[in-house]
Amino acid sequence: MTEKSNPQLRDQPEPGWQVLDRDLNRISRVELAAGYAAKPLVALGLGLVFVALAASWAALVTGGGSAGLVIVIASAFAAYLALNIGANDVANNMGPAVGANALTMTGALIIAAICETAGALIAGGEVVTTIATGIVAPESLADSRTFVIAMMAALLSSAVWLNLATWxxxxxSTTHAIVGGVAGAGIAAAGFGAVDWGSMSRIAASWVISPVLGGGLxxxxxxxxHKLIIDRDDKLAAARIWVPVLIAVMAWAFATYLALKGLKHLFHVSIGHAALIGLGCAAASWLAAKPYIRHQSRGLExxxxxxxxxxxxxxxLSAALMSFAHGANDVSNAIGPLAAIVSLLHDTGNGQAGHVPLWVMVIGALGxxxxxxxFGPRLIRMVGDQITRLNAMRAYCVALSAAVTVIAASWFGMPVSSTHIAIGGIFGVGFFRETVEARRMKQLTGSVGIPTMASEERRRRKLVRRSHFMTIIAAWVITVPATALxxxxxxxxLRALQG
Known part of the structure; x- marks a missing residue:
């Protein structure tokens, strides 16, 4: 007899353990919802702790006084900018590998954190001249106080813009963000004549050139x-021949890229020397890759x-190398203005205008x-999975195109953005797949007599998400004007606050 058939059973009170169990289930659901809602707050809190620690470290290093206070505030701004560079820019290096399932998110975060920090501390430095004086000449400003305020405004505006873009x-491009910030502050301080418009025009040209080169390559x-391996009847036999060659090309590209972007901070490296270093690494990689690919291909279908x-x-490996090179090159965006301020207010006696103190480098690298x-996982997923679907071969094409395009740009002395190149490469492989699929469907409908596909169905089958495409292009176009304003x-x- 059940409770429904017997009213007397229905009226009896429930056992205490049932009531307790139901209440505990409700509490568990509330705790789960609260924990999910609190996740962003935990990350935000830890980020604020890092900024506070960076400011405290700066206070210990520089001591008291008005100059020390300015450096402490600038250090907090630089730490905030470094956090946003890590959240936004590193996704371009790790996103394709995660999207292709070659790396888990945890593995990508660990490898990127180690390689970014190593690149920044080992090969990053000697960058203050480009960031602090290559866009706006200090002598064009009224005095050192004006220069310091301009650098602080550049730091904070760039950080806020990157934070918004990540959200x-x-x-x-973090490089474009800091360049726009320095230029905007320089214009506000001394007018349009303070800006090197030749450098600005080359940067503006790279908005178009970088993604087009990366996507095309x-x-x-x-x-x-496709021609050498995928479309062959015996794919594995073709892979044993050509995959080692492709690995050697990748080794050449990355060795040359790292020599140009990383070793140049330690000693002078010409494009010819970098290419020779790359050729040596390519030969060694080809010799190592042949037995490795032969072993890996055994038993595969x-x-x-x-x-x-x-x-x-x-x-x-390419993702790790790109992260190392990124840390060596783009740490300047975070600590360039800070190092200029420290050099002016605290280290004026060393006679090294481009000298970067170690504690400043550590703030940028750790930040x-x-x-x-x-904050990086969200944008890594977007880059790796939401623009277009990537597998290991397509992601490899993106990584290789990024390295080769940067090498070509260095050869011609053209400033380019690694962000624009990598995202352009993702768009390139996506649009290539769309073209191949459209040609295949056209041939199929013509030969078999299948009815022509409706326009709505064709739009649904697009392999590159147009919403992400338009959002990214719009953000690229307005980065420099937005940060400059x-x-x-x-x-x-800030100048009004200081009287």
Missing amino acids: LGAPV AAATLWAI NRNKSLKLLFQVPLV ISVGLML ASALLFLA
Whole structure:
């Protein structure tokens, strides 16, 4: 007899353990919801702790006085900017590897944090001249106080813009952000004549050139992989021949890239010397890759899924190398203005205008890594999975195109953005796949007599998400104007506060 059939049973009170169990289930659901809602707050709190620690460290190093207070505030701004660089920019290096399932999110975060920090501390430095004086000459400003305010405005405006771009899910160029910030503050301080418009015009040209070069080269590499390996009858036999060659090309590209971007901070490296270093690494990589690919291909089926396994290790290595090079090159965006301020107010006696104190480098290096760990996963997923679908071969094409395009740009002396190149490469492989799919469907409908596909269905089958495409392009276009305007307003506000 059940409770429904017997009213007397229905009226009896429930056992105490049932009531307690139901109440505990409600509490568990509330705790789960609260924990989910609190996750962003935990990351935000840890980020604020890092900024506070950076400011405290600066206070210990510089001591008291008005100059020390200015450096402490500038250090907090630089730490905030470094956090946002780690959250936004590193996604371009790790996103393709995560999207291709060559790395887990945890593995990507650990590798990127180690390589970014190592690149910044080992090969980062000697960058103050480019950031602090290459866009706006200090002598064009009224005095040192004006220069310090301009650098602080550039730091804060760039950080706020990168924070907003990360929240919107738009990978933007941190180099362009800091350049826009320095230019805007310089214009507010001394007029349009204070800005080196030749440098600004070259940077503006790179907005278009960088993604087009990266996308075109990535698409061409994917086309070559299709012709040499994927479209062959015996895919594994073709892979044993050509995958070691592709690994050697990748080794040449990354060795040359790292020599140009990293070793140049330690000693002079010409493009010819860098290419020779790359050739040596390419030969060694080819010799090592041949037996490795032969071993890896044993027992695999003759299909595309097997080919993806052969590209996973090279893809992981390329992601790590890109992170090292990024740490060496882009740490300047976080600590360049801070180092200029420290050099002017605290280290004026050393006679080294471009000298970067170690404690300043540590703030930039750790800030990028901490920002990546706390806020990077969201943008890594977007870059790796939400623009277009990537596998190991397509992600390899993106990584290779990024390195080769930067080398070509260095050869011609053209400033480019690694962010724009990497995202352009992702767009390139996506649009290439769209073109191949459209041609295949056209041939199929013409030969078999299948009805022409409706326009709505064609739009649904697009392999590159247009919403992300438009958001990213819009963010690229307005990065420099937005940070310049924000920096100019911040400069005027800071100068008014100081009387």
